[in-house]
Amino acid sequence: MDTQNLTYVGKDIPRIDLKDKAYGKVRYTNDESKPGTLSAALHISTHAHARLKHVDVNEALKSPGVHAVITGEDFPYQVGPLLGDRPPIAYKKVRYYGEPIAVVVADQEHQAKYAAGLIKVEYEPLPVLQSPREAIKKEAPLIHENMKDYTVMVKGVHSVPNTNIANLTKIRKGDMKTGWKESDITVEEKFSFKPADHAALETRVSRAEILKDGHVYIYSATQGPFYVQKLLSECFNIEPGKISVETPLVGGAFGGKGCVQLEFIVYLASRAVGGRMVSLVNTREEDLISSPVHIGLEANVKLGATKNGKLKAASYEFYFNTGGYSDMGAGMSKAGAVDCTGPYKIDHVHCDSYCVYTNMPYATSFRGFGHPELTFVMERAMDLLAEKLAIDPIELRLMNAIKPGDTTPTQTHLNSSNIGDVSSCLRRIKELINWSEGQSTTTQDGKVRTKGITSFWKTSSTPPNATAGVILIFNIDGSVNLNSAAIEHGQGTKTVLAQILAEKLQMDMKKIHVTMEVNTKYDPHQWKTVASSTTYLAGRAVMAAAEDAIFQLKQIGAVALKCLPADVVVGNGKVYIKDSPEFYVNIKDVAVGYKFPNGNSIGGLIIGGGSHIVRHLTPLDPETGYGKPGPQWTVGAQAIEVEYDPQEYTYKIIKAATVLDAGKVINPNAAIGQMRGGMYLGLSWASRETFMFNEEGRVLNPQFRSYDILRASEVPEYLVDFIETPLVDGPYGARGIGEYGVIGMAGALSNSLSIASGSSLNQLPLTPEFIWESVEGRND
Amino acid sequence: MLNQVVKLTINGIEKEVYVRNAETLIHTLRHELGLMGAKPACNNGDCGACTVLVDGLPLNSCHTLTVENENRSITTIEGLTDTTIQERFIKNWAIQCGYCTPGFVLNSYALIETEPDADDATIDEWLDSNICRCTGYQEIKQTVKEVIQMRGTNE
Numbered sequence: 001m002d003t004q005n006l007t008y009v010g011k012d013i014p015r016i017d018l019k020d021k022a023y024g025k026v027r028y029t030n031d032e033s034k035p036g037t038l039s040a041a042l043h044i045s046t047h048a049h050a051r052l053k054h055v056d057v058n059e060a061l062k063s064p065g066v067h068a069v070i071t072g073e074d075f076p077y078q079v080g081p082l083l084g085d086r087p088p089i090a091y092k093k094v095r096y097y098g099e100p101i102a103v104v105v106a107d108q109e110h111q112a113k114y115a116a117g118l119i120k121v122e123y124e125p126l127p128v129l130q131s132p133r134e135a136i137k138k139e140a141p142l143i144h145e146n147m148k149d150y151t152v153m154v155k156g157v158h159s160v161p162n163t164n165i166a167n168l169t170k171i172r173k174g175d176m177k178t179g180w181k182e183s184d185i186t187v188e189e190k191f192s193f194k195p196a197d198h199a200a201l202e203t204r205v206s207r208a209e210i211l212k213d214g215h216v217y218i219y220s221a222t223q224g225p226f227y228v229q230k231l232l233s234e235c236f237n238i239e240p241g242k243i244s245v246e247t248p249l250v251g252g253a254f255g256g257k258g259c260v261q262l263e264f265i266v267y268l269a270s271r272a273v274g275g276r277m278v279s280l281v282n283t284r285e286e287d288l289i290s291s292p293v294h295i296g297l298e299a300n301v302k303l304g305a306t307k308n309g310k311l312k313a314a315s316y317e318f319y320f321n322t323g324g325y326s327d328m329g330a331g332m333s334k335a336g337a338v339d340c341t342g343p344y345k346i347d348h349v350h351c352d353s354y355c356v357y358t359n360m361p362y363a364t365s366f367r368g369f370g371h372p373e374l375t376f377v378m379e380r381a382m383d384l385l386a387e388k389l390a391i392d393p394i395e396l397r398l399m400n401a402i403k404p405g406d407t408t409p410t411q412t413h414l415n416s417s418n419i420g421d422v423s424s425c426l427r428r429i430k431e432l433i434n435w436s437e438g439q440s441t442t443t444q445d446g447k448v449r450t451k452g453i454t455s456f457w458k459t460s461s462t463p464p465n466a467t468a469g470v471i472l473i474f475n476i477d478g479s480v481n482l483n484s485a486a487i488e489h490g491q492g493t494k495t496v497l498a499q500i501l502a503e504k505l506q507m508d509m510k511k512i513h514v515t516m517e518v519n520t521k522y523d524p525h526q527w528k529t530v531a532s533s534t535t536y537l538a539g540r541a542v543m544a545a546a547e548d549a550i551f552q553l554k555q556i557g558a559v560a561l562k563c564l565p566a567d568v569v570v571g572n573g574k575v576y577i578k579d580s581p582e583f584y585v586n587i588k589d590v591a592v593g594y595k596f597p598n599g600n601s602i603g604g605l606i607i608g609g610g611s612h613i614v615r616h617l618t619p620l621d622p623e624t625g626y627g628k629p630g631p632q633w634t635v636g637a638q639a640i641e642v643e644y645d646p647q648e649y650t651y652k653i654i655k656a657a658t659v660l661d662a663g664k665v666i667n668p669n670a671a672i673g674q675m676r677g678g679m680y681l682g683l684s685w686a687s688r689e690t691f692m693f694n695e696e697g698r699v700l701n702p703q704f705r706s707y708d709i710l711r712a713s714e715v716p717e718y719l720v721d722f723i724e725t726p727l728v729d730g731p732y733g734a735r736g737i738g739e740y741g742v743i744g745m746a747g748a749l750s751n752s753l754s755i756a757s758g759s760s761l762n763q764l765p766l767t768p769e770f771i772w773e774s775v776e777g778r779n780d
Numbered sequence: 781m782l783n784q785v786v787k788l789t790i791n792g793i794e795k796e797v798y799v800r801n802a803e804t805l806i807h808t809l810r811h812e813l814g815l816m817g818a819k820p821a822c823n824n825g826d827c828g829a830c831t832v833l834v835d836g837l838p839l840n841s842c843h844t845l846t847v848e849n850e851n852r853s854i855t856t857i858e859g860l861t862d863t864t865i866q867e868r869f870i871k872n873w874a875i876q877c878g879y880c881t882p883g884f885v886l887n888s889y890a891l892i893e894t895e896p897d898a899d900d901a902t903i904d905e906w907l908d909s910n911i912c913r914c915t916g917y918q919e920i921k922q923t924v925k926e927v928i929q930m931r932g933t934n935e
Binding site: 018201284489 | 817881912
């Protein structure tokens with residue numbers, strides 16, 4: 001592939017959506033209002049685990065402006081993306097603090113909220129489970145008593161009835177006996193962190209309207225309009241074509257809008273009021289706890305290596321804390337298993353990855369999908385191994401870096417395309433963070449400056465038939481409209497798709513009009529905008545659609561130019577003869593039909609269509625994990641430098657660095673922005689974000705005032721660089737990059753602080769209080 | 781009396797609105813006046829997404845009642861046109877999803893107007909009132925510093 005002479009790809013093309021954003025012109029889902037829309041409000045649970053003895057809605061129904069109140073009794077069925085385990089509104093029991101119990105529909109939002117407060121719920125409290133390790137014990141109370149009756153929605157989810165295990169993924173590679181025998185040295189450690197949140201600034205919001213002919217209109221802040229269509233169709237038995245889902249620009253997502261929750265509820269609410277348009281907007285508090293959260297984890301890991309540092313064996317027990325329901329938690333526990341080793345060659349691997357119910361808010365996908373979590377565990381263990389072996393942490397990683405020719409834990413064969421260059425990333429990060437000046441230095445005022453390192457990888461856990469489509473429609477001026485269902489939630493995907501199209505058509509970016517909003521009625525199907533897969537899936541679809549359009553332009557252009565289609569090329573707004581560019585016809589004169597001087601016309605409209613589907617993916621063998629989970633592995637390395645105060649146990653994050661093998665960077669500014677933002681999200685999570693629970697499982701900090709996140713004054717200097725090992729079937733060689741900035745941050749921060757504090761810090765978040773407890777030996 | 785007429789100057793134009801006494805300014809701006817630039821995100825004064833300028837100073841519009849703003853002059857993002865700060869936010873990619881952008885732009889604008897010589901600590905203090913979940917803040921901080929510097933050079 002010739003990537004040398006590119007005009008638009010690889011260039012800092014300005015983002016196409018920023019002007020409207022800077023001037024406040026962009027409309028998000030909640031910025032559109034239609035007169036007559038009713039408002040819904042939730043009544044949420046004040047218990048983490050309880051039977052619902054009685055839900056009294058009488059007072060609420062009598063309250064001014066109220067049209068209807070619905071409860072779990074109105075739809076007593078379980079839904080879910082992977083395992084059908086969650087009633088959209090709690091039915092007979094609640095399984096987490098904040099779970100929706102009733103929904104009030106009223107004329108005005110304040111009326112609905114007031115009435116929701118009048119609902120009286122009689123609870124019968126049940127024992128509360130707050131740790132997945134506790135929840136998998138035989139004697140643990142069951143959170144889902146009827147799990148055996150639940151419908152498995154996607155093949156490959158293995159729940160264990162009469163336990164709290166929603167999914168179990170097993171990886172068996174090589175022979176553990178041999179692995180441990182070949183190991184001179186082992187390290188074994190435990191890790192844990194509680195659930196946290198995505199905390200996108202735009203809270204989740206949905207509206208629904210049901211027309212008399214049964215057509216359902218959903219407006220939602222989602223990463224997957226077609227996914228909403230699919231799940232609503234499955235759940236309510238409506239033909240998918242009769243469900244239209246519309247999504248304008250989205251105000252941040254981070255995986256948290258890749259699931260379906262409010263859409264179910266607001267559909268039921270609209271149904272209860274004769275199909276009138278109903279709007280449901282999460283408050284921040286609801287968005288943090290009632291809607292799904294970032295998964296927690298407890299893990300045991302054991303690594304074995306020769307005395308020279310060659311990894312031989314690795315054993316993992318992951319207990320993912322999916323909270324009250326499995327949602328995408330069941331997928332993240334699998335994703336954590338398939339990449340459990342990180343980007344290292346290990347021949348003997350054993351992993352049991354459990355998705356475990358607890359009485360905490362339920363989990364859904366979070367940027368990195370299981371990988372920031374597994375990488376924290378693996379990379380801490382790697383540093384412990386390096387320490388025990390007295391080998392430089394970067395050297396240990398270089399020595400074991402996975403390469404083409406090796407196999408992954410699920411025994412996928414790696415080649416020079418489907419995996420990036422781990423070693424180059426490590427060598428570059430070493431320079432970027434100035435590793436040679438020493439991993440630990442002391443400042444004049446008695447503070448300690450230390451560096452921590454991680455390397456990481458991730459494949460996209462897409463369904464084996466994940467797809468995306470693109471339609472190109474030409475305007476009479478020869479410009480082209482690019483329609484796809486890729487969601488713009490901040491990552492710049494629409495700009496990147498336009499760049500790929502500009503390159504392929506050799507057309508000025510100004511001539512490309514990207515439809516920013518997505519509507520399932522007009523746009524071609526796309527699985528979701530998640531899993532760092534849109535540049536790949538939708539990007540390939542753009543190329544296919546462009547090829548289709550070029551073929552048609554050449555056909556008509558050749559007639560106009562009195563030659564064969566093979567004689568012409570498309571570029572610069574023209575169809576021209578390859579070796580005589582002075583003979584040309586403008587695209588504008590061909591794209592909507594070519595008219596001869598005598599008035600005769602041919603051609604009609606040029607409409608380019610294209611799609612792409614992932615190929616050769618397979619479900620995993622339930623006993624060994626054997627299978628191909630994703631299309632390719634993007635790899636990278638990250639580093640952190642902190643300044644730690646041993647007197648106060650506090651620290652400042654000085655630098656955060658990422659080197660990623662991006663395959664081909666389509667837009668450097670966009671890619672750097674994604675890495676910086678990813679590092680920020682990872683550092684905010686690793687350093688301070690967590691939900692705090694009391695003994696009853698009540699979330700004590702469901703507000704931005706108490707759910708602490710990093711602010712402008714607290715962020716480090718970010719350093720970013722890229723390696724480019726092309727993915728052969730990626731658009732211009734590009735790999736997915738959207739999630740990757742997050743992945744290694746927790747590992748790198750804990751590695752640097754563990755060295756600084758002299759105590760192995762194996763929990764998150766890394767608060768001064770936790771560091772103090774660890775150093776003083778006060779934690780268990 | 782649950783409702784009353786309130787006089788406000790919005791982006792330089794006098795408006796009369798009939799609102800509930802309990803109504804917050806953000807609600808009036810968005811639902812009575814159709815100015816959707818002020819974004820609801822926490823309704824608790826914690827994130828700054830709903831920032832507007834009241835008599836030139838930034839205020840969380842979720843944290844003030846409309847009736848408290850009688851006869852005050854309010855600037856929303858819709859009232860800022862062609863400012864250097866907006867131009868620089870765009871140029872420096874200090875925007876990703878854009879949801880926090882109106883708040884950050886107004887806050888930064890007010891900072892530069894009220895503290896034209898702001899040092900790094902002052903900039904940090906002002907920007908700490910707003911949350912951005914996408915960018916990691918570097919581009920936003922750079923932009924504010926850049927505009928302060930540009931102004932300094934111009935004077």
